[in-house]
Amino acid sequence: MPSKSTRRFIIVDDSTIREARDRQEETRPRKRQRVDEDEEEERKKEEAGSAGARLVCDPEYYKEDGDCVVRVDNILFKVRKELLSTSHTFADLLEGRRGAIDEHPLQLHDISVEELRALLFALYFQPDDGTLVALPLDHTGAEFVILLATISHKYAFQEIHKWATEILEHTASSNPAFMESCSSATLSLMVDVAVQCNILHLLSSVVDKWNERVYHKSTPSVPAMQAADKHELLSLRGVAYYVHVQDMLDRQTHTPEGGGTQLRVDPKLNNGQVMRLLSGYCSLVSYWERLRLKPLELPHASDACTVDAHRSCVATWERRWVSAVGWKRILGYNSADILALLTCLRDQLGGDEELKKGTTPECRAAGLDLLKTHAETTRKRLSDHFFGCI
Incomplete structure (x- = not known):
């Protein structure tokens, strides 16, 4: 009689029994064979389509x-x-x-037709031609050099890569006219190249300029948000999300009966980005509410103000702070616009006559300087508010 194969099992615990490993492994070559056959069939289809x-x-x-x-x-x-x-x-x-x-x-x-054409242009380039030198001064030229930097890095054409990245670095740091007018797509490509090739100076220059343009609304915030999330660029993320929150609040509508607020966000944003926006809005509002109720501690100008006199300065500072945050001008800003609120608060306190009378000039100046520094620090750390929900 033909021998029957014996199946072996292992008792793992009181409630678990599994088949022995050697039995399991018997079936693996068959599964691998099927996978290999599927891969071979797929390869043949690709070759047929290619042909x-x-x-x-x-x-x-x-x-x-x-x-x-x-x-x-x-x-x-x-x-x-x-x-x-x-x-x-x-x-x-x-x-x-x-x-x-x-x-x-x-x-x-793993290369596009445009990338190979850019590479071949550079390889056939004659040194006395001089054409490439002027290319980064216009937008078409910049896109060409970005393509060239990417493909020369991928295929290790070191001299071409060095030439292309030097042009990009020079353009980013020394050509303000170009950087003020180039598209978000170009800025995004420059960031991609800087990250991919680990060119920190180029990355810093592009991100700094993009930050300024987004903050002053000379370029849209959404592409900057997408680039910041793609590469985890915290400073760009903070400014871009902050500006988009302000735009979102400017576009809000209200239901006619219940008075509910309807917020509108850009359809290009995904659910995670929308959640980050909303959590950032809540965080900014909460931050202002805490700051409004608890004034910054007035620094002691010890060389011009005694300890006893400083107590009077502190009392006046806190009293005028609480008064200033309730003024009509400040109440005209939305509670999430923290940078505008801090700037407005400093302006209000700077012109407050009672603050001038109730504090020494040195303590008053120290307080106003503190507000300015606090606003600058807040701007640098805007990304802290847009972490999403934990």
Whole structure:
């Protein structure tokens, strides 16, 4: 009689019995085989679809003197192999390839047609041409250099990458006209390159300029919010979310009967970003309420004010603070606009005659300076309010 296979089990505890590992492993090769077959079938489908695509020669970079054919999507490039081989990454890909045959190109899947064209432009670039030097001064040129920085980093063309990133750094730090007028898409691409290539100086310059433009509303806040969340850029996140909260409150409507508030947010934001906005709004309002009821502690100008005299200064400071936060001008701001409220409060106290009479000039100046510093610190730490819900 044929022998029957014996199944073995392991008693794990009083309520759990599982099949022995060696029995489990018997079935694994069959599952792997099926996966392998599925992968092979998928690969054949991709090759069939690829073969059926109509191939087109690139009008600029399918050159007669080329000895290497490269394919991206359905575009063929015929270029000199020695140019591509200046990158050790490409040199490895081209190793063993002989001749330039359209039917058997080097096919690249992780690069766009535009990126390869930018790379080939730089590789064929003649030093006495001078064209590239002026490109970053306009928006098309900047986008080209960004593409070039990205692809040269990916394929380790070190000289080209150095050249492209130096132009971007110079543009970000020394071309204010460009940085004031470029689109959010360009700023986002520059941030992507800076993060991907770990160029900290470029990242700092772009984020600082983007912060200022968003804060002064010369560029929309939503693209900045998306870039900040993508790369965890806290300073940009704080300013962008803060500005969007103010815009959201400006666009709010009310139900005619119950008086309920209807908030409108940009449809491009996801649920997590909306939650961060709402929690940030609550946090900012709560912060102002605490600050309104508890004045900042007045610094003691010890070189010009005695301890006893300072007690009088503190009492006057706190009394005028409580009075100032109830003035009509301050009440005209929404309670989440903390930066405007702090600026307005400082202006009000700066012109308050009773504060001038009831404090020494030195203590009064120290108090106003403290308010200014507090506003600056609050702006730097705006992201603390937009952490979402715990």
